[in-house]
Amino acid sequence: MARREDTAFLPLHKQLSQDPEQMLALYDQGAQEVLDVARFEGYFDGWDPAQLRWPPSRSPSGPIGLPGLRERVRLITAISEGVPGLRDSRLAEAYEQFRRATPAYQRANRLYYQVRRQFLARDAGDARAFLQLYQSLYLDALANGDPFVSDAGEAALQRARIARPPLSHAQAVAEALSTVGVGDDPRWAEVYAYALDGGTAEAPLRDLLQEVAQGTLDYIAAGEFLSTRYNTYTNFAWFGSSVWKVITDADLLLYHLERSDGRIDRPSLDALRRDLHGAQAMMVEFFQAHRENPDHLKPIGYWYGHQYTYLTRDMTDLAKRLIASANRLVRRAGGGAGEDAGEVRELALPPLLAGRVRGRFLEYPHVGKRGDFTPWRRAFRIGRWVASSWRMGRRKLKLAGSSLDAAQRKGRAWEDFLAWGTATLRAFDIQVKVSVDPQFFPIAEALELRDGKKKILFLPTHQSLLDHPVMYQVFQSPELLAAMGWERPVPCVILARTRLANAGPAVKVGSWSMTMFGISAEEFDRLLEEVDGFVTLERSRDAGPTTQRLVQALDQYPGLTYPVGTTVAFDIQSPPLQHALFAVLPQDVVIIPLALRGLHALWPKCPKGNLRINSGLVEVVVSPPMPGETTLLPRRRSLRTQVESAALFQAVHITTLLNPEPSE
Numbered sequence: 001m002a003r004r005e006d007t008a009f010l011p012l013h014k015q016l017s018q019d020p021e022q023m024l025a026l027y028d029q030g031a032q033e034v035l036d037v038a039r040f041e042g043y044f045d046g047w048d049p050a051q052l053r054w055p056p057s058r059s060p061s062g063p064i065g066l067p068g069l070r071e072r073v074r075l076i077t078a079i080s081e082g083v084p085g086l087r088d089s090r091l092a093e094a095y096e097q098f099r100r101a102t103p104a105y106q107r108a109n110r111l112y113y114q115v116r117r118q119f120l121a122r123d124a125g126d127a128r129a130f131l132q133l134y135q136s137l138y139l140d141a142l143a144n145g146d147p148f149v150s151d152a153g154e155a156a157l158q159r160a161r162i163a164r165p166p167l168s169h170a171q172a173v174a175e176a177l178s179t180v181g182v183g184d185d186p187r188w189a190e191v192y193a194y195a196l197d198g199g200t201a202e203a204p205l206r207d208l209l210q211e212v213a214q215g216t217l218d219y220i221a222a223g224e225f226l227s228t229r230y231n232t233y234t235n236f237a238w239f240g241s242s243v244w245k246v247i248t249d250a251d252l253l254l255y256h257l258e259r260s261d262g263r264i265d266r267p268s269l270d271a272l273r274r275d276l277h278g279a280q281a282m283m284v285e286f287f288q289a290h291r292e293n294p295d296h297l298k299p300i301g302y303w304y305g306h307q308y309t310y311l312t313r314d315m316t317d318l319a320k321r322l323i324a325s326a327n328r329l330v331r332r333a334g335g336g337a338g339e340d341a342g343e344v345r346e347l348a349l350p351p352l353l354a355g356r357v358r359g360r361f362l363e364y365p366h367v368g369k370r371g372d373f374t375p376w377r378r379a380f381r382i383g384r385w386v387a388s389s390w391r392m393g394r395r396k397l398k399l400a401g402s403s404l405d406a407a408q409r410k411g412r413a414w415e416d417f418l419a420w421g422t423a424t425l426r427a428f429d430i431q432v433k434v435s436v437d438p439q440f441f442p443i444a445e446a447l448e449l450r451d452g453k454k455k456i457l458f459l460p461t462h463q464s465l466l467d468h469p470v471m472y473q474v475f476q477s478p479e480l481l482a483a484m485g486w487e488r489p490v491p492c493v494i495l496a497r498t499r500l501a502n503a504g505p506a507v508k509v510g511s512w513s514m515t516m517f518g519i520s521a522e523e524f525d526r527l528l529e530e531v532d533g534f535v536t537l538e539r540s541r542d543a544g545p546t547t548q549r550l551v552q553a554l555d556q557y558p559g560l561t562y563p564v565g566t567t568v569a570f571d572i573q574s575p576p577l578q579h580a581l582f583a584v585l586p587q588d589v590v591i592i593p594l595a596l597r598g599l600h601a602l603w604p605k606c607p608k609g610n611l612r613i614n615s616g617l618v619e620v621v622v623s624p625p626m627p628g629e630t631t632l633l634p635r636r637r638s639l640r641t642q643v644e645s646a647a648l649f650q651a652v653h654i655t656t657l658l659n660p661e662p663s664e
Contacts, residue, residue, distance in 0.1 A: 011285065011307070011311070012281075012284070012285040012288070013278070013281035013282045013284065013285040013311070014281070016281040016284055016285075017277060017278055017281045020277055021058075023277065023280060023281045023284060024057040024058065024280065025057075026284045027057065027280045027281075027283060027284050028054055028056050028057055030283070030284055030287035030288075031054040032053070032054040033160060033287070034079075034287070035052050035053075035054055035075065036052075036156070036160070037156045037157055037159075037160045037162065038079055039052050040152045040153045040155070040156040041082075041086060041153040041156070042082065042086065042153070043078050043079050043082040043083075043086075044078060047078075052075070054072070054075070055067075055068030055069070055071050055072055056068075066252075066255060069248075069251055069252040069255055070252060072248045072251065072252070073248045073249060073252050075248075076241065076244050076245050076248045077245060077248075079237075079241045079244075080241040080242060080244070080245045080350060083233065083237045083238045083241050084238065084357070084358075084359050086233065086237075087233035087234060087237065087238055087359065087360075088359045088360045088662070090229050090232075090233050091226070091229055091230065091233065091360050091361055091660070092360060092660075094222075094225050094226040094229045094230075095226060095360075095361075095655065095660045097222045097225060097226070098219075098222040098223060098225070098226045098651060098655065099655075100222075101215075101218045101219045101221075101222040101223075102219065104215040104218060104219070105215050105216055105218070105219035106439050106443060106624060107196060107197075107215065108211065108212040108213075108215035108216055108630060109212075109443055109446065109447070109625075109626075109627055109630055110196060110442060110443060110446040111194055111196065111208060111211065111212055112134070112209075112212045112627075112629070112630050113446040113447055113448075113627075114192075114194045114195070114196075114446060115192045115194060115205065115208050115209070116130050118192050118193075119192075119205075122190075124187055124190065125187070127588075131587060131629055133185065133187065133188075133205070133209065134209050134212065134213065134629070134630070135634040136183065137206070137209050137210050137213045138213040138216070138217070138634060139174050139634055140213075141210070141213045141214050141217055142167065142170055142171055142174040142217055143171065143174035145167065145171060145217060145221075147165070147171070148165040148166050148167070148168070148221070148225070150165060157232060160291065161291040161293065162232060162236060162290055162291060163228050163229075163231075163232045164228060166220075166221040166222075166224040166225045166228070166644075167217070167220065167221050167224065167644055169643050169644065170633055170643070170644050187205055188204060188205055188206035189204050189205070189206070190204065190205050191203065191204055191205075192204075192205055192208055194208070212630060216630050216631060219648065220631070220644050220645070220647075220648045221644075222651075223647055223648035223649075223650075223651035223652065224643075224644050224647035224648060224651070226651040226654065226655070227576065227647040227648070227650040227651040227654065228647065230361070230574060230650075230651075230654050231290075231574075231575075231576060234361070234572060234573070234574070235290075235573060235574065235575065236290045238352055239312065239315075239352060239570065239573070240283070240286060240290075242319075242350035242351075242352040242353050243279070243282075243283065243286075243315050243316070243319045243350075243353070244283060245350055246279070246319040246322055246323060246347070246349070246350065246353075247276065247279050247280060247283065247319075247322070249347050250272070250276055250279075250322045250323070250326050250347060251276060252343060253326050253330070253343065253344065253347065254269070254272055254273060254276060254326070256343055256344045257269060257272075257326075257329050257330070257333060257344070260333045260344075263332065263333045263334065264329050264332055264333055268325075268329060268332075269329070271325065272322070272325050272326060272329065275318060275321060275322050275325065276322065278318060279315070279318050279319065279322060282311060282314065282315045282318065283315075285311060286311065286312070286315065289308055289311065306497070306565055306566035308566075308575060309566045309567065309568055309569045309573070309575060309605070310566075312569040312570070312573065313569040313605050313606050313607075313608060314608070315569075316353060316569055316570060316606045316607075317606055317607045317608055319349075319353055320349065320353065320607075322347075323347050323348075323349050326346075326347050327346040327347060330344060330345060330346050330347075331346070352570070353570070355571070358662070358663065358664040359662060359663070360659070360660055360661065360662055360663075361572065361654065361658040361659065361660055362571075362572060362658060362659055362663050363571050363572065363597070363598060363600075363601070363658065363659070364597055364598065364619070364658070364659045364663075365659075365663065365664075366617070366619075367597045367598025367616070367617050367618060367619045368597075368598035368599075368600075368601035368602070368616050368617065369598075369601040369602060369614045369615070369616040370429075370614070370615050370616040370617065371614070371615060371616075372614060373614065373615070378612070378613070381427050381428055381429075381613070382427075382505060382611065382613070384423075384427040385423075385424055385427040385428070385504075385505075385516070386504075386505055386516040388420060388423040388424065388427065389420065389424075389504065389515075389516040389517050389518075390516065390517060390518045392416050392417075392419075392420045392517060393515075393517030393518040393519050393524070394518060395416050396413065396416065396517070396524075396527045396531055396532075397519070397527070399412055399413055399416075399531045400527055400530060400531050406533065409531050409533075410491050410531070410532060410533040410557075411491055413491075413531045413532045413533075414489070414491035414492075414532070417472050417532070418472050418475065418476050418489060420469070420472070421468070421469035421470070421471070421472025421473050422469075422472070422473060422476075424466075424469035425469055425470070425473060428602070428613050428614070428615055429615035430466070430470075430602060430615060430616060430617075430618060431616075431617045431618070432470055432473045432474065432477070432617075432618050432619075432620060433617065433618070433619045433620070434474055434477040434479040434480060434619075434620045434622065435479065435619065435620070435621055435622070436479050436480070436482075436483045436621075436622045437621065437622060437623050437624050439624040440483055440622060440623070440624045440625065441483070443624045443625050444483065444484075444485075444624075444625055447590060447625055447627060449484065449485065449590065449625060450484070450485030452485075454588075454590045455554040455555065455559075455586060455588055455589045455590065456484075456554070456558035456559065456589075456590050456592065457554065457558070457559045457560075457561065457585065457589050457590070457591050457592070458471075458492070458558065458559065458560045458561075458592050458594060459561065459563060459591050459592065459593045459594065459649060459653075460560070460562060460593075460594040460595075460596055461564075461574075461594065461595050461596050461599075461653050461657050462562035462563075462564045462565075462566065462567055462568070463567060463568050463571075463596065463599045463600040463657075464567055464568075464599045464600050464602060464603045464604070464605070465500070465503045465504075465567055465603060466599055466602055466603045466613070466618075467562065467567075467596060467599065468500075470596055470599060470618050470620065471560065471594075471596075474594070474620050474622075475489045475490075475492065476489045477620075479622070480622060483622060490557070490558060491533075491557055492557055492558045492559060492560045493533055493534060493535060493550060493553040493554070493556075493557045493558070493559045493560070494532075494534045494535070494559070494560045494561070495534070495535050495537060495546070495547065495550045495559065495560070495561040495562070496528065496534055496535070496536055496537070496562075497536070497537055497565065497566075498521075498525045498536045498537065498538050499521040499522070499525065500521075501515040501516070501517055501521045501524040501525075502515060502521045504516045504611075505611065533553070533557070535547075535549045535550045535553065537565075547580065547581050547584045548584055551584055551585060551586060554586070554589065561581065563577040563578050563581050563646070563649070564576075564577060564578070565578055567605050568600060568605060569605050569606055570600075570604075570606070571600045571601060571604075572658060574650065574653065574654055574657070576646060576647065576650055577646040577647075577649055577650050577653075578646070579642045579643045579645070579646035580642075581646075582632060582642035582645045582646050582649075583642045585628055585632065586628065587628050587629050587632060587635065588627075588628060588629060589627075589628040589632075590625045590626070590627050590628065591625070591626045591627075591628065591631075591649070592622065592623065592625050592626070593623040593626065593649060593652045593653060593656070594620055594621065594622055594623065595620070595621045595623070595653055595656035595657040596618055596619075596620050596657070597618065597619040597620070597621065597657055598616060598617060598618050598619060599618050601614065601616060602614050602615075602616050602618070621656045621657075623652055623656055626649075626652070631645065631648070632645050633645055
């Protein structure tokens with residue numbers, strides 16, 4: 001009985017692995033549901049619809065046989081071969097819409113703040129009154145916008161809860177709000193002048209704010225359209241079909257190997273079967289994760305947090321192990337004979353899992369890994385890194401015991417982190433190039449960003465645990481200092497996951513462990529809060545109170561958060577951002593997205609526990625500021641999830657991190 005209670009805390013795939021019959025039933029059910037959707041996407045053009053049936057793992061006549069296994073391979077091969085081309089065309093269409101919407105949104109932000117300054121100067125009301133006027137038009141435009149019309153393929157994905165129409169959640173809420181009406185405020189008719197891009201004009205307040213609201217909503221809709229397609233065709237279809245092809249190929253191969261006249265021992269075959277069942281159980285969990293409703297305030301399963309990327313990391317590792325194990329057995333069997341001769345052959349790793357892909361939205365070729373260290377050189381460099389980390393840990397302990405006040409301690413600790421980031425990058429010969437989008441400067445000027453009174457939140461991509469030393473380098477770069485109008489690096493408040501210090505080299509003896517900082521991970525987390533003034537988030541804890549603490553800290557310091565909450569499992573994986581974060585941000589926050597190109601290749605998450613850190617080039621692109629006043633959805637309880645805003649910021653990350661043009 002105790003064992004059953006313990007399994008409730010295991011990931012779903014591990015629970016299912018203990019009940020193979022239930023697991024295979026759910027696997028078959030999920031597979032058929034995917035086929036029902038895939039037939040609308042063109043993967044099976046020219047096929048007889050009656051053929052699109054998933055052969056069950058068990059039928060009244062017994063377990064699946066050779067014809068069924070062959071049919072599974074045929075079905076999944078059709079999907080896996082069709083996904084890259086369909087992904088390219090779908091993303092090209094979505095990107096073009098997003099690209100066209102971007103200038104109008106950036107113009108809208110500049111227009112909004114020009115008119116806002118005049119409104120306040122005329123004593124027409126305070127900043128809150130101006131925001132309320134704007135948001136009434138924002139909600140009105142949202143409620144009365146044109147609904148998104150899906151084609152047959154995307155409609156099928158939406159029915160299966162794998163995709164969603166842009167603005168569908170917020171639009172439904174806005175239509176139901178009784179306060180959507182704009183009203184007859186006399187200030188709507190007052191005329192305001194503005195100057196943009198070398199021209200001047202004037203118009204009534206209502207017309208100007210209507211332009212801002214519509215430009216913003218068009219941008220949000222285009223961003224959600226792009227991010228939804230990216231999640232569907234990259235994170236779900238491309239990655240999922242790649243792993244699935246390994247599973248179906250290995251399943252068919254195992255059938256033949258089990259009939260290889262005793263040339264392979266039973267324990268080896270049983271081990272391959274266990275891995276195969278483990279991979280099938282992971283696919284069940286993967287199917288369910290992608291059907292999670294993103295409107296929920298808190299995640300139910302895995303799609304929004306570190307559990308999901310751990311799942312996809314483990315799927316990647318297990319797929320590679322399946323290939324390696326199966327191929328060893330093929331070599332031992334010496335190939336097949338008779339009708340199975342063409343099917344008893346070594347399996348190939350799908351291109352996405354092997355890192356050999358072509359198409360749109362891939363890594364830029366000029367960034368990333370520049371070479372591999374020899375084992376000795378890597379050990380030497382890791383040793384240098386550990387030494388600098390140990391010294392920083394000693395300094396942090398001294399600061400904790402010093403008589404300095406909190407602000408002084410934070411300033412000293414920030415300088416230590418800047419130095420540690422520089423030492424880390426130098427240890428591994430990692431270069432960082434920072435570039436600022438040209439549109440940053442006119443928008444920053446309109447927002448009066450240089451006055452130092454704005455609540456700033458930096459929003460970087462999160463692909464590797466090297467993000468932290470890279471960001472410390474960014475914060476002291478001349479490019480960012482010039483863009484922000486800072487004379488010197490300004491300490492930030494970082495929202496960080498607990499026990500990050502465990503990710504590097506550590507010493508473990510039983511239950512005792514010590515990180516490379518010379519202290520335990522728990523002690524390091526305590527010092528981050530007490531000395532550095534950071535906000536740490538327990539992985540299993542409700543994020544609400546923690547993010548509120550970050551919001552409160554924005555009154556004193558700029559903030560930095562990694563809104564995915566976890567690093568990624570493969571180079572072009574981009575999970576949705578944690579929408580709960582955007583629900584608690586103040587309306588007057590200014591969000592600055594950053595894309596850290598090429599970073600994943602320098603310290604990949606796969607395989608589990610990987611410490612193969614490489615040298616190379618990281619290019620950090622600083623996007624134009626995105627003001628919360630215009631961009632975040634109005635504060636209404638029914639809009640608290642901010643799904644659409646999170647999707648927009650994910651789209652900004654995708655389009656700056658990856659190359660939207662065709663590439664190899």
